Amino acid sequence: MNYQNSIIKNYRKIFPNRSLRVSAEEIGINMTRLHRIFNGAEMKLHEYEAFERCLRKHSCKPSQLNFIERIIEGLSVMSESELGFFEVEINHILKLKQFTGGLSTIEQSAIAQ
Amino acid sequence: MYNFTILERMILESINKGDKSLNEIKHDSGMDQQICENVLYSLMAKGLIKIEGTKYKMNAGLSEAIIAELKDQLNMTVEIGSLVRECVKSSILKGNDSFKFKKVYMSESDKKFLKGMLYNLETFLDGLKSNKGPTKEETFIFWGGENYAKAVSNYIS
Numbered sequence: 001m002n003y004q005n006s007i008i009k010n011y012r013k014i015f016p017n018r019s020l021r022v023s024a025e026e027i028g029i030n031m032t033r034l035h036r037i038f039n040g041a042e043m044k045l046h047e048y049e050a051f052e053r054c055l056r057k058h059s060c061k062p063s064q065l066n067f068i069e070r071i072i073e074g075l076s077v078m079s080e081s082e083l084g085f086f087e088v089e090i091n092h093i094l095k096l097k098q099f100t101g102g103l104s105t106i107e108q109s110a111i112a113q
Numbered sequence: 114m115y116n117f118t119i120l121e122r123m124i125l126e127s128i129n130k131g132d133k134s135l136n137e138i139k140h141d142s143g144m145d146q147q148i149c150e151n152v153l154y155s156l157m158a159k160g161l162i163k164i165e166g167t168k169y170k171m172n173a174g175l176s177e178a179i180i181a182e183l184k185d186q187l188n189m190t191v192e193i194g195s196l197v198r199e200c201v202k203s204s205i206l207k208g209n210d211s212f213k214f215k216k217v218y219m220s221e222s223d224k225k226f227l228k229g230m231l232y233n234l235e236t237f238l239d240g241l242k243s244n245k246g247p248t249k250e251e252t253f254i255f256w257g258g259e260n261y262a263k264a265v266s267n268y269i270s
Contacts, residue, residue, distance in 0.1 A: 088191045091116040099120050099151045 004043050007051050014058055027054045115159055115182045119192055120144070124152050125171075127248045128162055132170040143249030197255060216261065231256060 015023065020038075024031040027050045037043055043051070056065060078086065127133060127141045139149050153169060156162045160179065163172050182188075197212075204212035219227065238254060 084187060085191070088114075088116060088187050091114075092118050092191050092195065095116055095118050095155075096120060099118070099148050099155070101147060101151075 004037075004048075007048065007055070008038065010055060011051060014055065027051060114185065114188070115179070117183055117185075117188055117192065119195055120148065120152050121156055121161075122192065123248060124149065125156065125161065128169050129171055130245070130248070132165075132168040134167045134169070138169065141248050143247075196253060200255075227258075 011023075018026070020031055020035060024034045027034065029037070029047055029050055033041075033047075037047065056068060060068065075083065075086070123142050123144070124138060127138055130141075133141065135146070135149060135153070138144075138153070139146050142149065144152075153162070157164065160172055161175065162169050164170075200211040203209040234256065
């Protein structure tokens with residue numbers, strides 16, 4: 001599954017009954033354009049970002065959102081070796097959560113993908 | 114890349130001391146049964162261990178690729194770092210005695226003196242290697258030092 005399908009599937013799972021009009025308002029994408037995206041039109045970068053922002057807004061508190069923004073900012077200035085180290089650290093944290101039951105089944109399958 | 118964690122290492126070390134049942138691993142490692150099961154499942158899926166009857170044992174025929182993954186330096190840095198970080202946290206946040214840190218100026222003779230004492234410490238610890246006991250009762254010890262400016266420079270470069 002490509003990233004676009006995965007993000008749309010995730011959106012529909014979280015908001016199964018949300019109408020196209022409300023979705024367009026919440027995501028900030030024109031309704032006609034959103035209809036095309038839902039029917040397979042390829043997303044542009046700013047549309048990916050709009051979907052991600054919308055999903056994050058749903059799953060995070062404002063303080064967590066700020067933190068995520070800072071992490072993204074930090075990632076963008078990291079060197080390749082720093083990124084490699086950070087990735088391994090994150091992998092360790094997620095794996096330990098899997099072992100200790102700190103992750104839901106959905107989160108575990110997302111990591112497995 | 115298989116990110117080998119401290120939980121997997123602890124259970125692998127436990128099995129490496131001798132084939133064990135789930136219950137024996139649980140007692141030797143001090144981990145909850147559910148965590149033991151999850152870790153054992155992961156180790157088996159990777160082919161690092163196998164089960165014969167009720168006993169878990171090391172898989173003798175590990176491929177070179179898996180051995181290389183287990184020895185990955187970046188992964189080991191994170192693995193050891195997580196243990197040391199716990200000691201630092203425990204010491205600073207809870208006032209425990211698990212981490213000591215001193216920053217001093219040393220003359221050349223001071224450095225030689227310290228080197229001698231660390232050599233003695235290492236010799237003493239090497240002598241304890243043959244001691245046997247439950248994995249959960251083992252103590253990890255670390256030491257070392259670095260020039261202040263060099264460490265800061267490495268950190269920011």
